[in-house]
Amino acid sequence: MRTKIAIIGGGLSGVYAAYQLEQCGITDYILLEARDQLGGRIMDFTSLSQATTNSFDLGPTWFWPEFQPQLNAIIKTLNLETFAQYEQGNTLVERSHTQPPTAMPGYTHAPTSMRLKGGMGTLINALHAKLSNKHIVTGALVKTITHQHGNIEVNFSTSNTTDNKVNVEHVMLALPPRLAASQITFTPALPSDLVPQWQNTATWMAPHAKYIAVYDTPFWRKQTLSGSARSSVGPMAEIHDASNPLGQAALFGFIGIPADDRKRISNEDFITHCRAQLVRLFGAQAATPKADIIKDWAQDPLTATHLDTHAANTHAPAPYITAQNGPWYQNLVGIGSEWSVQFPGYVAGAVDAANIGVELYLKKVNA
Known part of the structure; x- marks a missing residue:
């Protein structure tokens, strides 16, 4: 050819x-x-409902129209719907195994982090x-x-x-x-x-891993929580609300464990530890997500090489x-x-x- x-x-x-x-x-x-x-x-993950509104980002999630006008113009040209990252409510901070998480006043990013409806x-x-x-x-x-x-x-x-x-x-x-x-x-x-x-x-994202847990409702919002959390305990170091407007709710987190160490943990055990962390932070309702997944980009040969081990x-x-x-x-x-x-x-x-x-x-x- x-x-x-x-x-x-x-x-x-x-x-x-x-x-x-x-x-x-x-x-x-x-x-x-x-x-x-x-x-x-x-790359996205679609929950069991198979609805387009229930797709969740395994890779990049946000964009910032104020300083990324070219991308924003394309999104507008294609008539894609956007919405702001949910940030209302308190942020949780988990400092150690021996202390319960602390609720701190949340903050709204400026410029606003935006998402695409449907991912x-x-x-x-x-x-x-x-x-x-x-x-x-x-x-x-x-x-x-x-x-x-x-x-x-x-x-x-x-x-x-x-x-x-x-x-x-x-x-x-x-x-x-x-x-x-x-x-x-x-x-x-x-x-x-x-x-x-x-x-x-x-390569951006190459050393990282992301966990997503899908729920029917964003129950944490009723606790005046934004869904955001920072943790020194892990396995997730940073957590955010990943809910879809008029669709299913979700939390996602970036795994704080280095790529080499993640290789020694089975996917099943990893998910168990992530669920346990969400229970520590957000309560018993977090224990049984409708669906959850880990995407470890460091183990994706079409993204990462051995040079990408360290973030x-x-x-x-x-x-x-x-x-x-x-x-x-x-x-x-x-x-x-x-x-x-x-x-x-x-x-x-x-x-x-x-x-x-x-x-x-x-x-x-x-x-």
Whole structure:
């Protein structure tokens, strides 16, 4: 198969790049996504009711319209419904095993943390629905990218075949820099100054794990609690209300145990400990969620590498998006969120980096 552009990765940056290309009248591309579904780190969990209003984010949850106007504009263009993160009421603080949790006056974040009704996955679904190009292949793991005689050959495997090829003129890498550097073989090799930059760029969410517990009602609100909590006991270090308006209620928490230590705990035991913590904090009603799940991103090979064992406390600065010279210069461009200078690692960063990548491509072909 031959086409002009290969987009490697079907998370938000990849899907948005495809959308932007089509807005410019360009449909001559193929999008290859290693997972069985689009979305990348935008991934949701649907409770037993199977209603769209009961989808809960396993990956990113919030955005901030006040300082992420580009993302906010897209959400408005797609007519997606938004709502503010619930923060009314007290926050619980759990300092030790020997002391009960303490209720502290809560605070409202400024700017307001906003969510999408139905979860972040609605953004992926809405963009995908706008695409006319059907050359989107899921379950496609890219293994090698070879540049030779002005042609770029992308080799990928699927569940059915191991040696699929597509020939293109341009490649957009819509995956984290660290994954691109560690999981794809480039021929000729990437420049020696570029590889360490990409390898040393931490992948946001990669070291983390998230627990979600779903309930029929947000019973904690009747206790004048916001659903927010901070804990030095664990296993969750930070907890928030994850309820859907007019849908099921939920609490979610970020696991505070390092990735290496989490490997030694079974999923069943982990869930038991998380439920016990919610009972300590919010009472007996928390003991029997309608559904619950842990998503450990550190154990997801399509997100994390061995370099992601230790959590980064801040979003990493953006590396170079392309080689500064040689055959890969402006022919291979990073458009994943971590390549965004403005919002590296954020949902808004995926939009920003994809937009810059598309602009660079248009500049190249129109030169």
